[in-house]
Amino acid sequence: IRYAISDHDLEGYSTNAITIQSEAFIERAVSGDKFNGSGVNADEVAPFALFVSYPDPHHPLEIHRKYADMVPPGSVKLPPQREGEFDGPEAPERNKVLKEVLGLQYDTEEDIRGAVAVYLAMTRMVDDGVGRILDKLDELFIRDNTIVVFISDHGYHLGHKGLWQKSDLFEGSDRVPMIISVPGMKNPGQSTASLAELVDLYPTLSDLCGLPKPDHLKGHSLVKVLENP
Numbered sequence: 001i002r003y004a005i006s007d008h009d010l011e012g013y014s015t016n017a018i019t020i021q022s023e024a025f026i027e028r029a030v031s032g033d034k035f036n037g038s039g040v041n042a043d044e045v046a047p048f049a050l051f052v053s054y055p056d057p058h059h060p061l062e063i064h065r066k067y068a069d070m071v072p073p074g075s076v077k078l079p080p081q082r083e084g085e086f087d088g089p090e091a092p093e094r095n096k097v098l099k100e101v102l103g104l105q106y107d108t109e110e111d112i113r114g115a116v117a118v119y120l121a122m123t124r125m126v127d128d129g130v131g132r133i134l135d136k137l138d139e140l141f142i143r144d145n146t147i148v149v150f151i152s153d154h155g156y157h158l159g160h161k162g163l164w165q166k167s168d169l170f171e172g173s174d175r176v177p178m179i180i181s182v183p184g185m186k187n188p189g190q191s192t193a194s195l196a197e198l199v200d201l202y203p204t205l206s207d208l209c210g211l212p213k214p215d216h217l218k219g220h221s222l223v224k225v226l227e228n229p
Contacts, residue, residue, distance in 0.1 A: 001107050001115040001164065003061035005068040013064065015056045015122075019129035022052050023136045030140045047209075054129065057122035057156075067121040073113040076120070079160045086161075095168065102157070102164050116158045144183045147208055151198065152176040182208060185226055192229035196222055 010016055029048040032041040085091075086099045099105075104112055130150065137143040155173045157163040166173040178196055181188075199219035206213045207221040 001061075001104070001111050003115045003118040004063075005065050005118065006062055007065055010064050010066065013056075013125065015054050015125050015129050018052060018054055019132050022050060022129075022133050025050055026133070026136050026140065026142075030142060052130075052133065054126045056126050057119045061115055061118045061122070063118050063121040063125065067125050068118065070124055071117045071121045073110070073117040076113045076116045078109070078112065078116070079158070081159075081162055098168055099162060102167065103162050104159060104164055105162065112159055115164075119156075119158060146183065147205065148179075148181040149201065149205070150177060150179040151201065153198075180204070180222070180226060182226060187227065187229060190229040192225055194222075194225045194229070196225070 011020070026048075028035070028040075029050075030045060032043065032045045033039075034041075034044075034046070086096045107115075134143070134148070137146050137148075153176065154166050155171070155175050156166055157170070157172045160172040161170060163170075163172075168174075176198075178198075178201075197219065200222050201219070202217060203213045203219045204222040204226075207223045213221070
């Protein structure tokens with residue numbers, strides 16, 4: 001596993017660059033900018049949608065020293081390992097191949113801890129970016145009129161079952177966060193054990209915004225789940 005800690009300018013990291021661009025977009029949208037070169041008209045502010053896609057945490061594993069210092073390798077708790085996890089005849093052949101390709105059997109514990117620490121530090125930088133965007137909504141007094149969704153595209157193994165990355169259907173690789181904040185929604189702050197998939201997000205947002213869902217669209221609205229978790 002390769003990873004690095006650097007002293008590059010923080011604003012040069014993609015996570016910070018994306019956050020800066022997102023803050024600027026929100027400011028322009030709230031000012032009435034139509035993004036078509038026609039100028040600004042604060043009396044005609046239209047609803048906007050902003051999709052923020054952070055590439056981090058992702059390879060290459062590199063983080064600024066400021067964030068690396070927040071997660072020292074010694075603080076990392078590695079998941080327990082089971083001897084012979086994929087050795088028996090009952091283990092799918094695919095899992096055996098993945099263990100050989102993505103396994104950590106050739107890495108030292110020091111390197112694994114260092115890589116996990118950098119991954120977690122990169123995650124912390126994303127957390128700070130999301131926090132800045134939420135602060136911008138507060139600053140511009142539109143938090144109470146804005147739906148916010150936080151999701152990930154996939155999970156990630158950080159030593160779970162001796163694996164790294166993803167590419168399988170174990171929970172660590174398959175399960176992702178989905179947090180939906182809706183102003184005025186009943187029972188805020190609740191969690192649910194209901195099954196949900198990313199394909200449910202589009203119909204959910206369409207439902208929340210009072211827009212018709214295209215007939216060909218897959219997925220189901222989660223509004224009832226949000227109201228009664």
